[in-house]
Amino acid sequence: MLSFFKKIDSKNTLNYGLQNDIYQFNLEDSARQVTILPNNGNSEDLQYQATPWSNRWNTMGETALLTQPYVQWKHKFNEAVSLVAGVHSQYFSLTNSWSAIEPRAGFSWKLNDSQRMDVGLGFHSQIQAPYTYFYKFTDDNKPGSGMAQHNRQIDFTRSKHLVLGYEKTCAGPDQHPRYPKHP
Numbered sequence: 284m285l286s287f288f289k290k291i292d293s294k295n296t297l298n299y300g301l302q303n304d305i306y307q308f309n310l311e312d313s314a315r316q317v318t319i320l321p322n323n324g325n326s327e328d329l330q331y332q333a334t335p336w337s338n339r340w341n342t343m344g345e346t347a348l349l350t351q352p353y354v355q356w357k358h359k360f361n362e363a364v365s366l367v368a369g370v371h372s373q374y375f376s377l378t379n380s381w382s383a384i385e386p387r388a389g390f391s392w393k394l395n396d397s398q399r400m401d402v403g404l405g406f407h408s409q410i411q412a413p414y415t416y417f418y419k420f421t422d423d424n425k426p427g428s429g430m431a432q433h434n435r436q437i438d439f440t441r442s443k444h445l446v447l448g449y450e451k452t453c454a455g456p457d458q459h460p461r462y463p464k465h466p
Contacts, residue, residue, distance in 0.1 A: 287300055298354075313337060350374045371384075397452040401448035
């Protein structure tokens, strides 16, 4: 992670940077279907029929990069009220997926020494569970095509978040909560 912090003046700060995550995938999984056959009273042994093992995913050593640049500005209106606004983006090399500029903002209001209210909103994107990209299955629309990976074009899951928060501190600003001590 590469991060920079710049204090512009007593009320404004700027935080920006780039986070890189390198993934190396080592995944293997096989499955088969087992059907338990009805017992006709001929035997106490369990009778079953099984399909051959089918490899659902198998990848060793494939790598991908998730790059996330961001810029964040914080403005303190006074000691009680502040605003944080910024943008975020990301790129995932495995699927060649880009998220456009994702705006985000947060507002905090300190009501008194023990209470604070917050609101935050923004757009967020995330990658899928890693095994999803490597899962293989037979395409019913292409008989005879065999097992193939069909999920390499999956894009990010995108969402819009709105969060409201309220914080109440049980102790005063110079006190620490006390807990009973047991012998």
